[in-house]
Amino acid sequence: MAERLSHAGGSPKPVAPSKPDVIVVGGGIIGLSTAWQLQRDGAEVVVLDPAPGTGASHAAAGMLAPIHEAYWGESHILRLNLAASRKWPAFADALGVDAVDYRRNGMLMAAYDADDKALLDNLGDLHEREGLPVERLRNRECRIREPLLAPGVRGGVHSPLDHQVNPRRVVAELLNRVPTILVSATEVADNQVVADDGRVMSCRQVVVAAGAWTGRLLGLPIRPIKGQILRLSGPEGLLQLPVRGVVRGSSVYAVPRSDGEIVVGATQEEQGFDTRVTAGGVYELLRDVLALLPGLSEINLVETWAGLRPGTPDNAPIIGTGDDGIVYAAGHYRNGILTAPITAAAVAALIQGHEPPVDLSPFRPNRFAAPFGHRDPIDGISGQLSEVSA
Numbered sequence: 181m182a183e184r185l186s187h188a189g190g191s192p193k194p195v196a197p198s199k200p201d202v203i204v205v206g207g208g209i210i211g212l213s214t215a216w217q218l219q220r221d222g223a224e225v226v227v228l229d230p231a232p233g234t235g236a237s238h239a240a241a242g243m244l245a246p247i248h249e250a251y252w253g254e255s256h257i258l259r260l261n262l263a264a265s266r267k268w269p270a271f272a273d274a275l276g277v278d279a280v281d282y283r284r285n286g287m288l289m290a291a292y293d294a295d296d297k298a299l300l301d302n303l304g305d306l307h308e309r310e311g312l313p314v315e316r317l318r319n320r321e322c323r324i325r326e327p328l329l330a331p332g333v334r335g336g337v338h339s340p341l342d343h344q345v346n347p348r349r350v351v352a353e354l355l356n357r358v359p360t361i362l363v364s365a366t367e368v369a370d371n372q373v374v375a376d377d378g379r380v381m382s383c384r385q386v387v388v389a390a391g392a393w394t395g396r397l398l399g400l401p402i403r404p405i406k407g408q409i410l411r412l413s414g415p416e417g418l419l420q421l422p423v424r425g426v427v428r429g430s431s432v433y434a435v436p437r438s439d440g441e442i443v444v445g446a447t448q449e450e451q452g453f454d455t456r457v458t459a460g461g462v463y464e465l466l467r468d469v470l471a472l473l474p475g476l477s478e479i480n481l482v483e484t485w486a487g488l489r490p491g492t493p494d495n496a497p498i499i500g501t502g503d504d505g506i507v508y509a510a511g512h513y514r515n516g517i518l519t520a521p522i523t524a525a526a527v528a529a530l531i532q533g534h535e536p537p538v539d540l541s542p543f544r545p546n547r548f549a550a551p552f553g554h555r556d557p558i559d560g561i562s563g564q565l566s567e568v569s570a
């Protein structure tokens with residue numbers, strides 16, 4: 181189905197359908213990608229958000245890094261992230277590779293001192309066990325790949341599969357394609373949304389993709405995890421590769437864009453819905469990144485920002501239909517930019533009754549319910565005993 185456009189004000193804007201098939205609550209990268217996928221599949225869709233694109237998606241660095249985001253005990257997240265990475269070339273193509281600054285130049289992880297090297301070696305063991313394509317590098321080899329690295333760097337890991345994109349540009353492209361209404365949802369059911377302007381909107385299916393605010397709206401265990409992040413500006417090509425560093429036990433990264441911007445992030449803080457930038461946060465990021473990449477000290481600091489990652493108790497996203505009939509696409513924590521295309525494809529498949537492109541069982545919304553169901557204590561105990569003895 182062709183996207184419906186109006187030309188009011190000169191620039192074509194998608195028009196909201198009067199009777200949408202699907203209402204998506206939340207216009208960050210997850211909600212917008214999902215709406216766009218559904219729209220491309222022929223559905224009439226509208227996104228509700230009072231301030232689309234201003235949440236975590238505006239803060240994000242845009243690393244598409246399944247390998248450097250792999251952690252022990254999170255194989256199911258790794259599989260989702262790898263599947264997401266495979267979706268990115270077509271997704272970026274459809275939006276315009278240059279328009280979203282999608283770059284497939286790999287990523288380098290570097291260790292600052294001997295203890296940091298031990299941490300990296302431990303991750304290297306995980307990469308090997310999972311059969312991930314990485315190359316372990318000595319000090320000199322790291323500096324050949326990225327000459328800006330400090331001479332003392334102890335070694336590193338290069339991952340050709342980890343890529344990058346500019347999330348702000350992705351969101352801008354999606355907003356050009358998907359109709360939005362600038363309201364906040366106050367009540368949500370599977371086929372109806374009440375907005376803060378009093379409107380009641382009906383549809384066949386509601387999708388909730390309200391990022392860190394999803395928990396507030398619907399009581400799921402999603403909490404905000406604050407990330408402070410900086411933007412530097414220097415000559416194009418100053419930094420050749422995205423670099424992640426472990427510096428005296430702390431993690432820091434620098435992601436170069438094609439226009440000379442370098443994104444430096446990010447803190448991880450449990451501060452509730454607080455998005456203030458602090459002197460301490462900026463100091464720690466600059467201290468660590470300049471230890472790793474001293475040459476960055478000469479270029480301009482052009483922006484400080486803080487966003488809220490939507491975190492879940494097990495670090496995995498929530499993707500699927502809840503017991504309430506609402507479809508959830510939320511809780512993407514540190515990898516929502518990477519996993520936007522696969523989430524969109526999975527949600528579209530669910531709504532259309534097709535097989536999702538990945539196994540969604542580890543991500544089902546009701547996995548945080550009581551582990552043995554709502555049994556009374558005596559039945560509960562006997563139930564557990566019979567399960568053990570079976």
Ligand SMILES: Cc1cc2nc3c(=O)[nH]c(=O)nc-3n(C[C@H](O)[C@H](O)[C@H](O)COP(=O)(O)OP(=O)(O)OC[C@H]3O[C@@H](n4cnc5c(N)ncnc54)[C@H](O)[C@@H]3O)c2cc1C
Nearest residue numbers: 208209210235236237241242243365391407515516517518
């Ligand atoms: C500092 C930082 C760096 C990051 N770096 C990366 C990275 O390099 N790679 C990566 O993959 N991920 C990264 N992330 C994570 C990524 O940004 C998130 O996982 C992703 O943006 C989540 O997208 P979202 O659409 O779910 O949430 P958001 O972008 O937060 O969007 C949620 C939207 O919901 C709207 N909303 C809230 N309540 C309502 C309501 N009641 N009604 C209607 N709308 C509502 C909000 O206005 C908002 O626009 C980073 C995050 C941070 C903070």
